Amino acid sequence: MEIGDLIEVNRGQYNHWALYIGNGDVIHLVSPDGPSKVAFCSVSSFSGSVACSKGMITIETLQDVAAGNTYKINNYLDDEYKPRRTDVIMWDVDKMRGRTIKYNLLGNNCEHFVTFLRYGQSESKQADDFLKDVLTGTAGLLGVLTAVAASATAAASTLRK
Numbered sequence: 001m002e003i004g005d006l007i008e009v010n011r012g013q014y015n016h017w018a019l020y021i022g023n024g025d026v027i028h029l030v031s032p033d034g035p036s037k038v039a040f041c042s043v044s045s046f047s048g049s050v051a052c053s054k055g056m057i058t059i060e061t062l063q064d065v066a067a068g069n070t071y072k073i074n075n076y077l078d079d080e081y082k083p084r085r086t087d088v089i090m091w092d093v094d095k096m097r098g099r100t101i102k103y104n105l106l107g108n109n110c111e112h113f114v115t116f117l118r119y120g121q122s123e124s125k126q127a128d129d130f131l132k133d134v135l136t137g138t139a140g141l142l143g144v145l146t147a148v149a150a151s152a153t154a155a156a157s158t159l160r161k
Helices: 062-066 086-096 110-119 125-160
Strands: 006-010 015-022 025-030 053-061 071-073 100-103
Touching (some): 006 110, 025 062
Antiparallel strands (some): 053 100
16 A cells, blocks of 8 residues: 555445555544535525535544445546555645545445545545436336327327317
8 A cells, every 4th residue: 555545445335545645644634523414505596505424534543434344446537547655645635634524425425535545636436426326217117208298298188088
């Protein structure tokens, strides 16, 4: 394991992401509500303001973060982006440790955080896949509803004849 490696921790229904920083330690973004809470931003229609949950950037041992779950190195964006130099990564780690930042499951989660540290690009395949599933499910549901509506219209038309 090398400084800057992305660590993917299997937590069952989702994966948690951390970045290896040496000596058995990782940095990661933790939602204060815990992993069971889903954090989305909400927009106030009255004020137009956006409210998001807060996440804490913490440094812990990899063993504590994994908490008995399986984990692996997964530098899955290496073919797309060049990893930043270790000194640049560690400079950002020192600057960010202990900070509280906005947390959003789909736009600023633990995976976005660590991909930014490694590549200088914030991405989350897990969030992208979730959105695709929702859109596919919505499109599929809309297709079924359209077919049902068309069928009902055709049946009503037949009954009127």
